Amino acid sequence: MRCPIAAGMVAVVLILFMASSAMAAVEATWEAVTLDENGDPETIQGYHIYYGTQAGGPYPQGFSTGNVLTTVVNDLSGGQTYYFVVTAIDVAGNESAYSNEASYTVPAEICDDGQDNDGDGNVDCRDPDCASFPAPACPLQDGVCAGSTRPCGSDGRWGQCTASTYGSNYEATESRCDARDNDCDGQTDEMPGPSCPLQSGVCRDSRQPCLGNAGWGACDYGADYQASEDRCDNLDNDCDGSVDEGCPCTPDATTPCSTDEGECQVGTQTCNSSGQWGPCSGVLPTAEVCDGLDNDCDGRTDEELTPPACALQAGVCAGAVQRCGGNGGWLACVASDYGADYEDAETRCDGRDNDCDDLTDEDNVCPADGGDAGPDGGDSGPDGGADPGTDAGADSGPGDGEVLIEGGCGCGAAGASLAPALLLGLALIWRRRVRSAA
Numbered sequence: 001m002r003c004p005i006a007a008g009m010v011a012v013v014l015i016l017f018m019a020s021s022a023m024a025a026v027e028a029t030w031e032a033v034t035l036d037e038n039g040d041p042e043t044i045q046g047y048h049i050y051y052g053t054q055a056g057g058p059y060p061q062g063f064s065t066g067n068v069l070t071t072v073v074n075d076l077s078g079g080q081t082y083y084f085v086v087t088a089i090d091v092a093g094n095e096s097a098y099s100n101e102a103s104y105t106v107p108a109e110i111c112d113d114g115q116d117n118d119g120d121g122n123v124d125c126r127d128p129d130c131a132s133f134p135a136p137a138c139p140l141q142d143g144v145c146a147g148s149t150r151p152c153g154s155d156g157r158w159g160q161c162t163a164s165t166y167g168s169n170y171e172a173t174e175s176r177c178d179a180r181d182n183d184c185d186g187q188t189d190e191m192p193g194p195s196c197p198l199q200s201g202v203c204r205d206s207r208q209p210c211l212g213n214a215g216w217g218a219c220d221y222g223a224d225y226q227a228s229e230d231r232c233d234n235l236d237n238d239c240d241g242s243v244d245e246g247c248p249c250t251p252d253a254t255t256p257c258s259t260d261e262g263e264c265q266v267g268t269q270t271c272n273s274s275g276q277w278g279p280c281s282g283v284l285p286t287a288e289v290c291d292g293l294d295n296d297c298d299g300r301t302d303e304e305l306t307p308p309a310c311a312l313q314a315g316v317c318a319g320a321v322q323r324c325g326g327n328g329g330w331l332a333c334v335a336s337d338y339g340a341d342y343e344d345a346e347t348r349c350d351g352r353d354n355d356c357d358d359l360t361d362e363d364n365v366c367p368a369d370g371g372d373a374g375p376d377g378g379d380s381g382p383d384g385g386a387d388p389g390t391d392a393g394a395d396s397g398p399g400d401g402e403v404l405i406e407g408g409c410g411c412g413a414a415g416a417s418l419a420p421a422l423l424l425g426l427a428l429i430w431r432r433r434v435r436s437a438a
Contacts, residue, residue: 024120042090044067045093047068135151136149144169148165193210232248255277285298301326307330312338
């Protein structure tokens with residue numbers, strides 16, 4: 001309880017407040033009281049400082065400072081404004097009126113600057129004033145790092161975030177296929193998978209896909225891949241290191257075609273998108289025909305042709321064919337084409353169809369009377385008499401109508417047999433030779 005204020009005591013003048021070295025304290029300074037209100041000397045035994053948190057009082061806290069003109073008020077709360085007054089006490093124990101009121105706001109503790117701002121000996125996260133202060137966030141906040149905060153150090157300062165701060169699923173470089181953003185970069189399972197077995201052609205740089213919680217999937221080599229290549233697209237579709245190995249050509253490639261031999265002309269072929277050679281722009285060989293030209297472009301003219309048959313094909317003309325006359329085409333057959341035995345009109349008696357009319361020796365007919373004179377003009381001995389033992393009736397007359405014509409061709413009248421006449425002729429010849437020998 002305050003002592004009664006002595007009449008006539010001059011009030012203390014509070015002249016200065018300043019922060020002490022401890023941020024949760026304040027240093028107060030005032031002027032000394034040496035005279036009373038009448039100007040007479042005043043003997044002061046000490047001073048008392050009062051303070052509170054309301055302007056104009058009340059001032060529920062305070063203490064006697066002794067006979068000094070400055071003091072430090074400790075244990076103030078950071079961020080709080082305090083109001084102070086001072087009184088003087090004389091040797092009789094009388095206390096003066098309040099001095100003028102002075103205020104001071106204690107700095108609040110800054111909970112994340114590494115300093116003891118309020119001077120209570122505690123820094124940041126170890127200061128009770130920071131009990132409700134949220135810990136600063138770690139730099140990484142995506143993926144498995146979401147919500148991570150800096151740890152509180154033993155010295156009260158906020159520590160740095162480490163792998164352990166981010167948790168067991170954190171990876172500085174993501175390598176897991178687990179449907180998580182393990183490296184906290186905002187991307188999930190973005191790391192390349194294990195290399196696939198095939199790495200040539202369209203399979204180059206192929207990797208296993210990540211299927212999230214299912215882990216690494218089977219290799220997918222893409223739409224251009226073929227286990228057994230059958231496309232001609234200038235790609236190594238089966239990833240064996242060879243391009244279009246089963247194709248005649250590579251798309252858009254060109255090659256000369258045909259020849260300048262004969263009727264041909266050199267041209268160009270272009271490989272189409274299917275890996276097949278397109279048509280030749282030149283003139284190609286054709287089948288050889290009888291026209292005096294080298295149609296098949298082999299350096300020969302009108303060779304190996306199949307000639308048409310001649311008009312006549314009977315008798316000695318069988319198998320005769322026409323001759324190629326060059327630009328005149330196939331020539332009509334002439335006698336020489338039918339061979340040496342051919343006759344336009346048959347005159348030979350040779351058992352052949354020489355004129356190719358399907359008849360043999362048809363123009364060799366015997367004389368009408370059937371006579372067959374011997375080489376001497378009759379059938380008598382050299383003396384002109386009749387041959388002894390001859391049968392005059394056997395060698396002349398119309399008996400059986402058979403004769404032997406000189407030249408050796410046996411002919412007979414219509415309806416007669418040739419055999420008896422031949423036998424008779426042979427007998428007569430033999431008989432003449434016998435006579436000549438006698």
